[in-house]
Amino acid sequence: MCGIAGLYHLTTPKPVDPARIERMIAAMPHRGPDGQGVWTAPGVGLGHLRLSIIDVAGSPQPMAASDGKAMLVFNGEIYNFRELRAELKGQGAQFHTDGDSEVILAAWQRWGPDCVTRLHGMFAFAIYDVPSRKLFLARDRLGVKPLFYAPLSDGSLAFASELKGLLAHPLLRRDIDPLAVEDYLTWGYVPDHRSFLAGVHKLPAGHTLLLSHDHPLPAPQPYWDVSFAERRTGRTADLEAELLHLLRQAVTSRMVSDVPLGAFLSGGVDSSAVVALMAEASGDRVKTCSIGFDVGALDESAYAQQIARKFGTDHRGRQVSPDDFEHVDELAAMFDEPFADASALPTWRVCQLARESVTVALSGDGADEAFAGYRRHKFQFGEDRARSFLPQALRGPLLGGLGAVYPKADWAPRPLRAKTTLLSLAGTSEAGYARALSILPPELRDTLYSPEFIRLRGDYRAEQPFEEMMRQAPGRSGLDRAQYADLKFWLPGDILTKVDRTSMAVSLEAREPLLDHRLIEFAATLPEALRLRRGEGKWLLKKTMQRYLPDEILYRPKQGFVMPISQWFRGPLAESARAIGSSAALSRIGWFDSKRLSALAEAHIAGHSDHGRVLWQLLMLDKAIGRLAS
Template identity: 75%
Template structure:
């Protein structure tokens, strides 16, 4: 795992200053504390920071191909590199290292762009072909590894693993994009369709760019997609056996490492499944770690301990307390863009804990998206059933009126919080799912925006790209389209961003076996009845894992990696909540109604509403824009 950065001149191949590339790499030194390198040629410069995982001493980067005709910088891991190396050797390729980097170079020279489907793993890389005078940028199927891009006024394109690599370049403008603020307030993160800074883009997951000197900037090309349009045939027993085989392959392929390896263990279905399969494949105790909270109802360390004892792991745990709120500036620096998934804090803490003993940790991320494990998936399937019974001409006015009239009862038990359900049923399937996925609904955003921001936003609404993505999805049903949106929009924007930045901040490589693309493709073809059944998500996976895990782990209510920010903002952090309404930074932007922000904070502190997530969003937005030095 590493960090990469570079400069490429699209117009005249001007000389590239190596010191400029080096400064970009220095900004992401945390991603690669074990080595560094810069290479330049007319019109191009490539930089690399290395975290040594495979072939510890033998694969420095930037790396030249055997014939010297191509140069590579690479962030990630290719899990089938040994098989590919043997296949390439059979065609005459010669290798001088034992790592995966040289395999990527040989694969590019043998197959060109068609090398991408052969690579199994997580990656973002750049290859400069000196013979063809092209720069090839590529990102893995699901976007586990990031890649930021920005064209500059001097005719160059800069790229890097994190936004801070780009902001280290003096020609990058730091102007905040108001549409990205609309996106952020809606989702709690800035999705891959946009960046918080105008002019900066993210190479989408499963896409590549092939750039040439003396040519205009091309559009990214999609090289992989997942289809929910087909249904796998076979009995439930046969599909269960295939699922277990794919899970085993995914886990064991990610256990290859020349440095100490372990796993995150929350005590939930997914991380427990990964640990169970690691224990099955390992002759030594698996090193596991977990994070708990000082709020008892949110603490899951007891379940993690149960799994650790069951599989005799070498287990360690630590508690996150309200004092960890003081780390907000560290989080803002870690993510660059505003990022309000509050589970980033415990994710960072568990990465710190893991890094004390290991350099690689396997996580359980991805199964909920692939196998319909979220509660919203069950709701989506049920709501689509109701939508099918009533025409929209009746549904919209009836449920719309009920949704408008029903109170927003944050204080009530979940079964009585019907407002969002009514509003969802009044909308189309795609619009309803966008509401389920959003953090801040449109009516709340409209209330807190200033008139100036309303004018800047115009007709754009953050839900539009998600709705369009779902409408165009290769899918059969509303559940299919919801999962497709999760894999293409939510996963790279939120979950994978969180894990990448939190792990890389401490020099830890996180691997996601449940995002193996073969497992994802299989899951997308599963009949709906094997995904959700009797109000349970991830139905087939839970059934398959009963041979390893007890029912009180498999079928307990899903908790998630929740941070107790609601309690914090009503207790010792109440003053921080009040200060949000008076924030000089937000006021300076002129994009928010300060009176409305103060009312939100007061209502939360008094217990009349739970506005903790929105308060956290606003706080992270202020700190992030402040650190970026972004102007409105």
Template identity: 75%
Template sequence: MCGIAGIYHLETPKPVDRARVEAMCDAIAHRGPDGQGVWTAPGVALGHRRLSIIDLAGSPQPMASPDGRAMLVFNGEIYNYRELRHELKAAGEHFRTDGDSEVILAAWRRWGPGCVTRLLGMFAFAIYDLDARTLFLARDRLGVKPLYYAQLSDGSLAFGSELKALTAHPLLRREIDPLAVEDYLTWGYVPDDRAILKGVCKLAAGHSLLLRHGAPLPRPVQWWDVSFAERRKGKPADLEAELVHLMRQAVSSRMVADVPLGAFLSGGVDSSSVVAFMAEASGSPVRTCSIGFDVAGLDESAYATKIARQFGTNHASRIVSPDDFAAIDQLAGMFDEPFADASALPTWRVCQLARESVTVALSGDGADEALGGYRRHVFQAGEDKVRALLPQSLRGPVFGALGRAYPKADWAPRPLRAKSTLLSLAGDSAQGYARSMAVLPPELRDRLYSDDFRRLRGDYRAEDPLLALMRDAPARSGLDRAQYADLKVWLPGDILTKVDRTSMSVSLEAREPLLDHRLIEFAASLPERMRVQGGQGKWLMKRAMRRYLPDDVLYRPKQGFVTPIAQWFRGPLAGAAREIAGGAALARTGWFDQRRLLGLVDAHVAGTSDNSRVLWQMLMLDKAFTSLGVN
């Protein structure tokens, strides 16, 4: 696990200032504290920060191929590197190291840009081919590892693992993209098709980019996609067996490391499943860690302890106070872009705990997206049944009128969220799912924006790309399209961004076995009833894991990390919330209706409504503006 950065001149191969790439690497030093290096040639420079995981002393980067034809910087892990190494040696390739980095170089020599299809793992890498004078950038299938890039005024392209690597370059403009603000206020993060700064791009998951001197910047090429269009046939017992095989294979392949390895254990279905297969594959007790909260309603640590005892793990647990608001500035700085998933704070804390004893930790991320595990998936399947019964000509006017008349906003407590359901049923399946995903619906966003910002935004709405993605998805049903959208937008934009930044901030490598692409492709082919059935998500996975896990772990309500932001904004953060509406960096943009913002603050502090989610979004947006040095 590492951080990468580089500069490539698109027009002519002009010399690159080595100091600039060194500064870019220094900005992401937390991603790789074990080593660093910069390589330059006419028109290109590659930089690397290393966190040693495999072949600790033998694979420094930037790494040259044995023939000197290619140079690599690589962030991630290739889990099938030993199998590929054997295949490539049989084809005549020679190796000097025992790591996975050199396998990528050999794969490039043998297969060129097509090498990515042979790699099983999480990765973002850059290869400069000295013969062809091309730069090849690639990102893994699901987007576990990030890669930012931007074209600069001197004709060069800069790239890096995090946005802070690019902001370390003096030629990068720090101008906020108002369309990214619209995206952020809708979803709580900036999706991968945009960045918070104008001119900055993120290489999308499953995409690559081949650059040539003297040629314009090309469009990224998609080299992997997942299809929900096919349906696998078979008895439930046979499908269970195949699912267990794929999960076991995914976990065992991710246990290869030359450093201490462990797992996050929340006590939920996904992390408990990963630990079960780790314990099965390990000859010694698995190291696990979890955090609990000193508020009984938020604490799941008893379930984690139960699973740890069942599988005899070496378990570390720590009770933390949810009143951790003092770390907000540090948290915002990790993400560069505004990021409003409040569970990032406890995720960071469990990463800190894990790093005390291990360098690699396996997580349970990905099963919900792949196997239909979210509450919204169950709702989507149910709402689509209603849509099938009633024509749009009836649903639109009736449910739309009821939804508009319903008095409570979308951030209200769960029992009072009928407004969202009614408005969701008024639209088609894609529109309904977009509304269920949105933190702030369009009508509330419009009330918060100033006239100036509405003019900047123009006709663009954050839902538009998601609706287009769902309607063009390789899928058969509304649930298929919803899960496809989760895998393409929500997963890389929110979940994987959260885990990458919080883990790498403490130099911890997090691995996601349940995002093995073979498992994802299998899950996408399952009939709907094998994913959602009887009001339960992840139906097949829970059935398959009953031989390993107790029912009170498999079938208890999903909880996840909770941060008490509502209480914070009625206490220690009340002043910060008022400052957003009055004198903070956000207010100085003139993009928001300060009177309405202040009204939300006052109503929340008074306890007459729960506006904590929108206040948290605005606070983290303000912190991001400050962190980026934007006024």
């Protein structure tokens, strides 16, 4: 796992100052503590930070192709590099290292931009092709690895693994995009179709970008998508066997490492499945780690220990207090953009624990999105059935009117939140799912904004691109379209951003076997009844793993990393909540109603309402704005 950065002149190929590239990579030292390198030529400069995983003694970067006609900087891992190496060697390619970086270069020289379709793994890389003087940028299919880029006023394009790398360039403008604030207040993160800073872009997952001198900046080109439009047929037992084969293949391919390797183990279905298959494939004890909380309702450590005993892992656990609020500044700084998923704190904690004994850790991320494991999938399925009984022309006025006047009940479980359910049922399937996934619905967001922000935002609403993605999704049902949006919108924007930043903050490589693209493609073709059956999500995955895992692991209620942020804002962070209304950073941009923010905080502190998540969002936004001004 590494960090990359670079500059490429889209117009005149001016000289690139190596010191400028050095400053860009120096802003991300956590991504590569084992080495760094810079290469420049007329019109281009490439920088690399290395966290050594494969071919530890070799494969320095930037790396030249064997004939010197291409240069590479690469962040990630290619899991099928040995198979590709053998294929390319048979076609005349020569190799001087034992790693995967040189394989990417040879694949580029053999197949050009189509090389990405041959690569199985997680990656963000840049290749400069010397004869054509073109720069090729690529990002993996699911967006596990990030890549930011921005055109600059001198005619160059800067790119980096993190926004920090771009911010180190003096020509990068620091103007906040108001539409990104609308997106962030809705979702709790800035989705990949936008960046917190105006003019900065994120290369979308499954896309490439081919740049040429004397040509304008082109649009990214897709090379992969997932379709829910087809349905597998055949016996359930056969599909189960195929799924098990894909799971084994995904896990074992990610166990290749020249440095210590382990796994996160929460005791949930997904991480337990990964550990079970690692134990099956390994002759050595698998290293696992988990954290527990000193609050019983939040603690899953007993389940993790149960799995560790079952598979004889070398397990390390640590109990932490959920009162980690003193690390808020440190956490916010990891993300550059505002990021309000509070589970980032415990994720960072388990990454810290893992890094004490391993350099690579496998995680269980991705199965919920692929196999319909979230509770919201069950609600979406049920609400779509209810919508089918009543035409939109009747549902909208009737249920929407009832929902508007029904009292809000934040404290209740979602099935009992009649206001939320009525408003969801009143709209389309896409609008209902957007409401389920969002933190702040539009009618509440609007109460926070100033008239100036309302003017700047115009007709845009954060739900619009999400709902359009669902409408255009290759699928047959509302559940299909919801899962598609999860994989393409929620996963790279929230889950994978969280894991990348918190793991790289401690120089740990996190690998996600359940996001193997072949596994994702298979899951998308499963009939709905094999994903969600009688209210049980991930049905086929759980049935497949019954040979490994006990029922109390497979079928217990889902529990994720949870932090008591509402309690924090009524206790140790109460003054921070009160300060949000008068925050210098938020006041400076003038986009919020400060009196409304203060009233929100006081109502929460007094216990009249639960605004914990909103206050957390505002606090993280405040800190992100403040860092830009520093």
